[in-house]
Amino acid sequence: MPRHAKLKFDETRQVWVILAPERVLAPDEIAVEVLQLCDGVRSVAQMVDQLAAKIRRRPRMRSRPMLSPCCRTLPTRDFLTEAREKTS
Amino acid sequence: MSPTLTDAGVAASDPSDGLAVLEQRGSTAETFGIPLAVLAELTHRCPLQCPYCSNPVELERGSSELTTAEWKKVLSELAEIGVLQIHFSGGEPTARKDLVELVQHASDVGLYSNLITSAVLLTREKLVALADAGLCHVQISFQGNEPVVADRVAGLKHSHDKKIEVAKWTRELDLPLTVNAVMHRQNLHQLADIIQMAVDLDAGPAGSRQCAILRLGVEKPRRVDADDGADRGDQPACRGSASAAERHPRHRYVVPDYYALRPKKCMGGWGRQFFNISPAGKILPCHAAETNHRARIRVRALQSFDRLDLAEL
Numbered sequence: 001m002p003r004h005a006k007l008k009f010d011e012t013r014q015v016w017v018i019l020a021p022e023r024v025l026a027p028d029e030i031a032v033e034v035l036q037l038c039d040g041v042r043s044v045a046q047m048v049d050q051l052a053a054k055i056r057r058r059p060r061m062r063s064r065p066m067l068s069p070c071c072r073t074l075p076t077r078d079f080l081t082e083a084r085e086k087t088s
Numbered sequence: 089m090s091p092t093l094t095d096a097g098v099a100a101s102d103p104s105d106g107l108a109v110l111e112q113r114g115s116t117a118e119t120f121g122i123p124l125a126v127l128a129e130l131t132h133r134c135p136l137q138c139p140y141c142s143n144p145v146e147l148e149r150g151s152s153e154l155t156t157a158e159w160k161k162v163l164s165e166l167a168e169i170g171v172l173q174i175h176f177s178g179g180e181p182t183a184r185k186d187l188v189e190l191v192q193h194a195s196d197v198g199l200y201s202n203l204i205t206s207a208v209l210l211t212r213e214k215l216v217a218l219a220d221a222g223l224c225h226v227q228i229s230f231q232g233n234e235p236v237v238a239d240r241v242a243g244l245k246h247s248h249d250k251k252i253e254v255a256k257w258t259r260e261l262d263l264p265l266t267v268n269a270v271m272h273r274q275n276l277h278q279l280a281d282i283i284q285m286a287v288d289l290d291a292g293p294a295g296s297r298q299c300a301i302l303r304l305g306v307e308k309p310r311r312v313d314a315d316d317g318a319d320r321g322d323q324p325a326c327r328g329s330a331s332a333a334e335r336h337p338r339h340r341y342v343v344p345d346y347y348a349l350r351p352k353k354c355m356g357g358w359g360r361q362f363f364n365i366s367p368a369g370k371i372l373p374c375h376a377a378e379t380n381h382r383a384r385i386r387v388r389a390l391q392s393f394d395r396l397d398l399a400e401l
Contacts, residue, residue: 004224004264006200012122012170014112019200021225021264024124024172026109 007035107361122170127177127204127364128159130187134180136206137243138231140270143179148367156186160193162365167197177204179367188217195222202227204268207254208247215254219261226258227266233281241274255289265290 001007006019007027016032018025027035033054037047111118132147154162163174174194181187182205194201202225203218215226228251232238238248258265267286271279364372 003262006224008198010110010117010170010172012115013110013117014115015110017110017172019172019224021202021266022125022173024110 001035001038001040007032117170123362124171125173125175125362126166126171127175127362128162128181129177129179129364129366130154130159130181130184130190131179131367133183134178134206135183135208135244136180136247138229138241138270140272147179153184153367154369156189158369159186159190162369163190163194163199164197167194167199171199173200173202175202175204180206180209182207182209182214188214188221191218191223192221200224205229206242206247207251208244210254210257212257215257215261219263223263225264225266227268228255228258229268229270230282230285231269232275233278233285237275237278252289259290 001018004021008017008019009015010017015026018027018035033051034047037050042050107124110124116122129143131150131153132143133150134141134143166174176187176190176194181203184190187203191201191203201223203223204227207228230238230248230251231241232248235246235248238251239245242248255265255267267282267289269275269282271282275282366372
């Protein structure tokens with residue numbers, strides 16, 4: 001995630017949030033699972049493997065069907081710029 | 089009536105303002121109505137003299153400002169009750185010698201920090217120190233798109249060139265940049281150019297071009313429609329800017345209330361999304377509250393959030 005976007009668990013609201021300039025976003029459950037793996041080091045393939053292992057599905061499963069609509073819109077909103085650059 | 093930490097009733101949020109999405113049922117935030125952000129006016133001191141300044145007519149003296157230790161305590165307590173973002177503002181917040189220390193403290197307690205500045209007092213070393221302290225976002229005010237108008241409105245020579253320089257440093261350091269511009273009769277003809285300037289300033293590292301946000305407070309144009317981008321009034325400057333805005337993803341107009349049928353609900357309701365702390369530690373529901381006697385707002389000096397009590401309306 002780029003410097004201006006920060007993922008954290010908000011104890012007071014009991015929800016995961018992305019903090020961005022003058023905005024607070026509420027990613028859904030699936031997006032949070034994915035975003036927690038976005039450390040700037042793991043590749044998308046590694047993340048897919050890791051998530052697949054976690055939900056006990058075969059690694060053959062492509063990343064796309066696993067991404068929620070919320071997650072898919074994040075790169076286009078510039079909240080996952082680094083990842084987009086690396087994978088494109 | 090604003091919520092207090094001793095009030096156990098649910099502080100209802102408007103379903104349309106996004107708070108309802110964020111606040112889980114029965115969470116502390118829903119119960120007590122914890123705002124998302126706080127504007128910390130560290131000082132009223134400022135080297136600029138913009139005639140439209142939002143600070144009260146009667147400014148707080150430097151000697152009545154909260155100390156470093158007091159602001160640190162405030163930041164810790166804000167984070168503790170669930171505030172997520174802190175906007176360091178003023179006056180000119182960089183006039184405070186302890187700004188880096190306060191930004192560092194905000195980072196330490198987990199607050200997302202934003203610096204709202206005129207930029208004229210900043211050096212590159214200072215900006216680097218702020219970035220290293222964890223500053224998340226920089227907003228720079230602009231009075232125009234070129235020095236003649238901009239320096240006249242700001243009342244300070246060479247201020248415009250300095251702002252451009254600091255804006256470039258900001259992007260070099262990979263900090264997101266917001267351009268704030270108050271539009272009025274003397275600079276309205278520059279609207280399209282100011283938007284273009286914001287786009288150009290953001291030409292930093294690839295992949296982060298969408299970070300610049302242009303905030304336009306429009307003061308006394310003939311006709312401006314806040315919500316409908318297709319109708320920006322009769323003025324060629326406004327029409328031209330609409331096409332520039334289309335190329336730019338984040339672009340906000342903030343229109344004064346006297347162009348609406350009734351005042352905007354202030355920041356999602358009094359103190360619900362946001363509140364303001366003055367240099368002397370008064371908690372206010374908005375910038376103007378201290379001088380608005382008609383609203384019969386009583387403010388209380390900030391002692392501690394142990395007995396948090398927002399300004400009573």
